[in-house]
Amino acid sequence: MSQSLSSLSSSTPAPIAIPVRALVPRAVFTVILSLILLYFVGAEQGATSLISGHEVHEFVHDGRHLFGFPCH
Ligand SMILES: [Zn+2]
DSSP states (O other), X not given: OOOOHHHXXXXXXXXXXXXXXXXXXXXXHHHHHHHHHHHHXXXXXXXXXXXXXXXXXXXXXXXXXXXTOOOO
């Protein structure tokens, strides 16, 4: 019961090739979403605040300290 090397390699699944054109829209979406999240964590306070009140700031407050943004 010995198998040749060629029969062993043919049973190994080939890696799936993902074309770069399919990855670009997802990468752009991820970067935009990350920048929006970074804005809300890092700059949603005081004069740069888009949403009045302290709810957004308090919601992301721990993340703000985690990333080292100045706060209080
Ligand atoms: Zn703080």
